[in-house]
Amino acid sequence: MSKYFANIYDTVNTLWTGMRITWRHMMNIKRDNVTLQYPEERWPRPERNIGFNHDNYNVIRSRLHVDIDECIGCLKCTRACPVDCIKIDTIKAPVRGEDIPNVGHTGETSSGTKKALLVSRFTIDMSECCYCNLCTYPCPEKCIFMVGGPNGSKHPIDYEFSEFDRNNLIYQFAKLITPGQKEALQNPTPEVEA
Amino acid sequence: MTVDFLIDWFAAMGDFPVIAFLLAVIISGIPIFLIMALNAIVAVYVERKVSAFMMDRIGPMGQGPGLHAGKWGLLQTAADAVKLLVKEDTVPETSDKFLFKMAPYIIFIGAFMGMAAVPFSSVLQVADFNVGVFYIIAVGSIGVIGIVMAGWASNNKWSLYGAMRSAAQIISYEIPAGLSIIVPIMMAGTMNLQLLIQSQSGTVWGILPNWIIFNNPFTFIAFFIFFISAVAETNRTPFDIPEAESELVAGWMTEYSGFRWALFFLSEYANMFVVSGLAVAGFLGGWQSPIPGMFDSAGWELFWFMGKLILLIFVMMWFRWTFPRLRVDQLMHVCWKVFIPIAMFNIFGVGIWKLIFG
DSSP states (O other): OHHHHHHHHHHHHHHHHHHHHHHHHHHTHHHHOOOOOTTTOOOOOOOOOOSSOOTTOOSSOOOEEEOTTTOOOOOHHHHHOSSOOEEEEEEEOSSTTOOBGGGTBOSBOTTOOBOOEEEEEEEEETTTOOOOOTTTTTOTTOOEEESSGGGTTTSOOOOOOOOSSGGGGEEEOSOOOOHHHHHHHHSOOOOOOO | OOHHHHHHHHHHHOSOHHHHHHHHHHHHHHHHHHHHHHHHHHHHHHHHHHHHHHTTOOOSOOSSTTTSOSGGGTTHHHHHHHHHHHSOOOOOTTSOHHHHHHHHHHHHHHHHHHHHTOOOSSSOOSOOOTTHHHHHHHHHTHHHHHHHHHHHHTTOHHHHHHHHHHHHHHHHHHHHHHHHHHHHHHHHTOOOHHHHHHTTOSEETTTEEOOHHHHOHHHHHHHHHHHHHHHHHTTOTTSOGGGOHHHHTTGGGTTOOHHHHHHHHHHHHHHHHHHHHHHHHHHSOTTOOSSTTSSOSHHHHHHHHHHHHHHHHHHHHHHHTTSOOOOHHHHHIIIIIIIHHHHHHHHHHHHHHHHHHO
16 A cells, blocks of 8 residues: 555656656756757858868868959860869950950959950859869969858858759859840951041 | 527517527637637647747747748748648548548537636636536537547548547546546535636635635645546547557547548647636636735636636646656556545545535
8 A cells, every 4th residue: 555655656756857857948948949040040160170281272162153354264164174064155355455344344354364255154053063173273363263261252151052943053153245245246347447 | 708698688689589599609609619719729839839948949930921930930820720721631432431521520519519618707608507517527528429430430440549549548537537526516516617716716724815726635636636637538648549649640530631630639729728727617716816806807807717727738738748658558557546546535535624624
């Protein structure tokens, strides 16, 4: 008989202990919460250590970006790309090294190279890109690069780009050019001599 | 809002007793249904949040309507309700189709009828029976017929197991619940819920409100037996062996979808509401203020009743997210070997107490 009551006491006691635990968790939810509201909050990115000093080496290789004002349209990155995800079209500029304001073309890069070509199309399909980083080495103007890391000052890091449509992963870098402007640039009207 | 008042009111307008009765019943039935629906929507949201907080999660969250479910996920249950209503209504090929379709309505009727006798305040009560306590206990067991029908008609082993477990459990736990609710009836000398609550005014032991739970040690124990039996009667964790997800998928609800399942869900939360209402009326002073003599106007009465009721529903959720499920033999052990002897001893003790002190 005493065992019966001891059993009841034990049950009530342990149940109360369990309820105290859940109550404590509920009251301390602000402190104990483990859920991260992902798009609004992110975990901090961990420090990478790859065994050597990587001041000039982008270990993250997150996304390709092009400073189109620097690009001279040499197509070296297209040739380096093992999966052919970089597509470039160029038009010969009427005068080498001169600005064409109506299409936003600048004649000179920041390092002083005079551009002979106008880049009318520069697309990178990031769904095809294999993040090998091979396109960034041959670039004579250092205008194509992986964002973040040592290039953090040029472009903020972006490794979470996701889209509902795969076509949105094709990034357009060239300045917008209307077909009419393209036509005019490709067939320049000869200047009539007075 | 008593239905009798409405019947009298309509009867005074003309001599159409049948129409007056029907109108009065429909007019008083609509608020009950609205309370049921609102209760389910709010309680499901609160349950998700409580469960999340107890598990160190944050539950449904969102920044606004649209892709997310409202701020703090407030629209989550509304979205769930819309989802349930537009879901396909499937009936298994080999089921007993008539019983399968009838079962949700019978369970719903049981819960709906129970809501009619809940005394929200001294004036807000749809039907003021002189056997209110008995009525709630009686209509509370209608649901088990629907559950057995659902389990049998589904033609599915899980459903049948769930239904049989549910029948065994509900019928077993009716006994300790009934024996414990006899204690307030003995203390107050009435089964009428309004008179039962009115008898709990004033103070006891000097400071405590004169609620039946505080009256003597036997009533204190009786409250806990009644409340735990009520949790078992509503098939909630830790007594959810009829719908044990890990063994029986969803028990007797396995084959149901869409609106029929929503009716089961609505009934489950309405049952929680009704048994909590009975516990509040029987043991916690109903709409009486916890500070005797203060805050006892009509609005406060509703506030106190709903406050106590919501507290009890919260405790049910607290149970659910704390305790693991009982085995069938443990369940029967608790009922027949612990609750029923103690409940009978309580009746005896309260009788002696009334003879000596009352």
